[in-house]
Amino acid sequence: MSVERTVEAVWRLEAARIVAALARLVRDVGLAEELAQDAVVAALEDWPVTGIPANPAGWLMTTARHRAIDRLRRDDRLKDKVAQLGRGLKDHEDEYDLDGDDLRDDLLRLIFMACHPVLPTESRVALTLRVLGGLSTGEIARAFMVPEPTVAQRIVRAKRALVGKSFDTNREEQLPSVLEVIYLIFNEGYTATAGDEWMRPELTHEALRLGRVLAGLVPHEPEAHGLVALMEIQASRTAARVDRQGRPVPLLEQNRGRWDPLLIRRGYAALLKAEKAGPPGPYVLQAAIAACHARARRAGDTDWATIAALYGALRTLTPTPVVELNRAVAVAMADGPEKGLEILDGIDGLRDYHLLPSVRGDLLAKLGRTEEARAQFARAAELTRNGREREALRRRSHSLGRHAGDQSAG
Amino acid sequence: MRFLMTMNGGGPAADEQLYAEMGRFIEELAATGVLLATGGLAMEGSHAKATGGRVSFTDGPYAESKETIVSFALLDVRSKEEAIELSRRFWAIVKDGEGDIRQVYGPE
Numbered sequence: 001m002s003v004e005r006t007v008e009a010v011w012r013l014e015a016a017r018i019v020a021a022l023a024r025l026v027r028d029v030g031l032a033e034e035l036a037q038d039a040v041v042a043a044l045e046d047w048p049v050t051g052i053p054a055n056p057a058g059w060l061m062t063t064a065r066h067r068a069i070d071r072l073r074r075d076d077r078l079k080d081k082v083a084q085l086g087r088g089l090k091d092h093e094d095e096y097d098l099d100g101d102d103l104r105d106d107l108l109r110l111i112f113m114a115c116h117p118v119l120p121t122e123s124r125v126a127l128t129l130r131v132l133g134g135l136s137t138g139e140i141a142r143a144f145m146v147p148e149p150t151v152a153q154r155i156v157r158a159k160r161a162l163v164g165k166s167f168d169t170n171r172e173e174q175l176p177s178v179l180e181v182i183y184l185i186f187n188e189g190y191t192a193t194a195g196d197e198w199m200r201p202e203l204t205h206e207a208l209r210l211g212r213v214l215a216g217l218v219p220h221e222p223e224a225h226g227l228v229a230l231m232e233i234q235a236s237r238t239a240a241r242v243d244r245q246g247r248p249v250p251l252l253e254q255n256r257g258r259w260d261p262l263l264i265r266r267g268y269a270a271l272l273k274a275e276k277a278g279p280p281g282p283y284v285l286q287a288a289i290a291a292c293h294a295r296a297r298r299a300g301d302t303d304w305a306t307i308a309a310l311y312g313a314l315r316t317l318t319p320t321p322v323v324e325l326n327r328a329v330a331v332a333m334a335d336g337p338e339k340g341l342e343i344l345d346g347i348d349g350l351r352d353y354h355l356l357p358s359v360r361g362d363l364l365a366k367l368g369r370t371e372e373a374r375a376q377f378a379r380a381a382e383l384t385r386n387g388r389e390r391e392a393l394r395r396r397s398h399s400l401g402r403h404a405g406d407q408s409a410g
Numbered sequence: 411m412r413f414l415m416t417m418n419g420g421g422p423a424a425d426e427q428l429y430a431e432m433g434r435f436i437e438e439l440a441a442t443g444v445l446l447a448t449g450g451l452a453m454e455g456s457h458a459k460a461t462g463g464r465v466s467f468t469d470g471p472y473a474e475s476k477e478t479i480v481s482f483a484l485l486d487v488r489s490k491e492e493a494i495e496l497s498r499r500f501w502a503i504v505k506d507g508e509g510d511i512r513q514v515y516g517p518e
Binding site: 153211266 | 449
């Protein structure tokens with residue numbers, strides 16, 4: 001097996017921990033990442049000659065620490081620190097401290113730094129994938145379909161912006177920023193349809209893994225578990241979400257036999273941990289909604305009343321028009337289309353969001369108000385930017401038109 | 411990508427220390443978000459043999475031989491090389507024995 005691929009595999013497995021430990025030593029994320037990369041380069045040069053070491057992760061860590069010392073030696077102000085490091089190094093020459101609270105703390109610190117709210121979102125995403133996921137600039141670029149130099153710039157700017165930022169972050173305050181980054185990465189991979197770049201499912205996995213790691217590091221935070229639960233359950237639907245032609249299949253039409261029960265079970269387990277950890281936040285509520293759907297063997301078995309109540313709870317935390325829209329759908333399913341329409345009428349905003357007329361059209365069609373429904377679908381088709389969606393909406397509009405004569409108009 | 415790692419029987423009996431180290435390794439896999447499922451297999455069980463749709467069952471126990479799976483771990487990794495590296499670490503702990511690493515086909 002190629003040495004290169006082994007180095008890459010070890011790097012991907014250990015990047016976060018190596019950079020985290022180095023960041024504690026040199027107090028700079030950017031420098032830490034560079035030193036870690038230097039160690040990777042050294043491995044690529046040495047291992048083909050000396051063979052793959054018995055403890056490859058330890059080798060990378062030790063090499064990186066040597067480089068850290070070399071670098072710090074060049075900085076006179078840090079002579080004391082060098083003496084400290086040198087002593088530490090002699091004691092644990094080949095040891096790689098896999099366990100230990102130090103490492104957990106280092107990792108947490110790195111996660112919060114990479115997702116620092118002072119950085120623009122796309123920089124947080126790029127830096128997170130780089131230092132926590134070990135992805136190369138090229139891999140990140142392909143995943144987000146932007147040019148490689150753009151990603152490189154984002155990472156450079158992010159590193160620069162973090163210089164001097166305190167490593168002792170206010171975790172309570174900044175946790176939402178971390179969760180947002182992880183979920184963003186997840187969605188970037190999740191909303192890609194089949195036939196896209198191969199990297200897209202990788203993003204979903206990367207986010208899931210990061211989320212799982214985070215939940216393990218902050219087990220007292222319900223929202224960390226909630227995010228994991230939400231991602232596990234959403235990921236469980238991957239095989240059912242697109243049909244053979246690559247067209248997206250709506251949730252209620254999916255073949256539930258193709259949902260992954262392993263991931264669903266993991267989602268439930270995470271949700272349980274969330275409930276034990278404290279009062280629910282937005283991610284926990286969204287996960288609970290996803291769990292409701294997962295529990296229904298068939299779409300017809302869905303517990304819409306509970307989902308409606310959960311959206312009601314979500315609305316008090318995040319009172320956005322989109323949440324209200326989803327609540328309208330759930331209430332309509334639970335209590336009838338008129339009740340859903342009432343809620344839609346109360347929504348302020350979303351004027352140009354295609355889902356609003358689309359949902360309205362759906363409810364009107366169910367009430368036999370065919371002409372009005374058709375108009376709504378036509379409007380929705382105009383508003384959506386997605387070609388496939390426009391097609392689907394036009395089809396609905398036309399099919400209603402065709403049967404207009406069969407329904408007794410109101 | 412998912413990989414199923416299996417360990418076969420027929421090796422030296424595990425002592426307390428080995429169980430402890432293996433336990434730590436499994437915890438580590440879970441902490442890094444890589445472990446999807448794991449378990450030890452009972453040596454009792456049934457073997458199914460079918461011909462033309464007709465099956466006969468032979469009750470165990472399974473012999474603890476080098477060909478019999480005794481435990482498994484299902485991993486969520488990014489490449490075969492990652493799976494092999496993790497397997498390498500597992501066997502460094504167990505020291506003697508045999509097993510397999512096979513990709514599990516999935517929706518991705």
